[in-house]
Amino acid sequence: GDSVTQMEGPVTLSEEAFLTINCTYTATGYPSLFWYVQYPGEGLQLLLKATKADDKGSNKGFEATYRKETTSFHLEKGSVQVSDSAVYFCALKVDTGRRALTFGSGTRLQVQP
Amino acid sequence: EPEVTQTPSHQVTQMGQEVILRCVPISNHLYFYWYRQILGQKVEFLVSFYNNEISEKSEIFDDQFSVERPDGSNFTLKIRSTKLEDSAMYFCASSGTGVSTDTQYFGPGTRLTVL
Numbered sequence: 001g002d003s004v005t006q007m008e009g010p011v012t013l014s015e016e017a018f019l020t021i022n023c024t025y026t027a028t029g030y031p032s033l034f035w036y037v038q039y040p041g042e043g044l045q046l047l048l049k050a051t052k053a054d055d056k057g058s059n060k061g062f063e064a065t066y067r068k069e070t071t072s073f074h075l076e077k078g079s080v081q082v083s084d085s086a087v088y089f090c091a092l093k094v095d096t097g098r099r100a101l102t103f104g105s106g107t108r109l110q111v112q113p
Numbered sequence: 114e115p116e117v118t119q120t121p122s123h124q125v126t127q128m129g130q131e132v133i134l135r136c137v138p139i140s141n142h143l144y145f146y147w148y149r150q151i152l153g154q155k156v157e158f159l160v161s162f163y164n165n166e167i168s169e170k171s172e173i174f175d176d177q178f179s180v181e182r183p184d185g186s187n188f189t190l191k192i193r194s195t196k197l198e199d200s201a202m203y204f205c206a207s208s209g210t211g212v213s214t215d216t217q218y219f220g221p222g223t224r225l226t227v228l
Contacts, residue, residue, distance in 0.1 A: 032215050043117065043204060044156070044219035051215065089156060093215060099144060099208070100158035100169055101217060 002027045004090050006104035013080055013111050021075040021107045023064075023090035031092040033057075033066055033073040034101070038087045047075075047088070080111045115139040117220035119205050125226045126195055134190045134223045136205030145188045146206040146217060147180065149173070156204065162188065195227045 007022040025031065035047040035057070048057030053068035062077045073090060090104040118137045126132050138145050147159040161169040162180050177199075179191045188207075192199055202224050206217040 036219070041221070043119075043221040044206075046216055046218070049215065091156075098169055099146070099161045099217075100171065101148075101156075102158070103148075103156040105155045 002031070002092060002094055002102045004092055004102055004104035006088075006090050006107050009087075009106075009108035011107060011109050013109070015082055015111055015113055016079045017111075019075070019077040019080045019084075019109065021088055021090075021109070023073045023075065023104060025071050025073065025090075025092050027071075027092055027094050027102075029095045030068075031094045033064070034091040034093070035062070035064055035073070035075050036089040036091060036103075038089065038106070040086070044089065080109070082111045082113055085109055085111045115218075117205055117207055117218050119203075119220035119223050121223060122221065123224045123226070125228065128197060128227055129194050132192050132195055132225065134192075134203050134205075134225070136188045136190075136220055137186050138188055138205065138207030139209075139218055140186070142207035142209050142218075144168075144208045144217075145180075145182070146208075147190045148204045148206065148219075149201040150204065150222075151198075151201040159190075192225075195225075197227050200225055200227045 003026045032051045034049045036044040037047045048059040050057040050066035056065045064075045087106045087108045089106045091101045120135045145162040150156045160174045202222045204222045205220045208217045
């Protein structure tokens, strides 16, 4: 079945460090890929998405490129801030008419000043 | 900016009791969803709802669960006889139509604790 695998956290970085959170997927067809972020006490917010191979999603300095050949959608940011501390979820939605999102387990990011 | 809201934020109940979790989706959205996250585990899809009927459900969504849109604004998840393993964070989501159907907007969640 469809699945998403994320690197385990927590990831602890100093402010202004480079961030990579790995995400790989297994899916039938050609899924759309998403990164959601959950700040403490809040719901899941869409961070960025990509709907086809080689698309790059970007938002708030975060980027991820849909790599079909490696079935990956790694999240990157060049310089993290304390305010980026949150849990990040990679997710996919297959293109078979289904609407359900399949999530990874989430990666907690802690950014220290 | 429009947002999905959920009530209550935390619900504590005794095993075997019925609970109703409430959600107000974004007003012009037509697709509604429930997900859950058991502590330390993945966010899991439960059910999607469109045009006043269930359009998709997972194997988790058994006869214990039901959903309803009782009026033009609320969307509810009912668990008839709660079990200990129903303890989880329950998220409601909604999405629009056309090119925006891919993007699901989530509420802050209801933490359900079954004792």
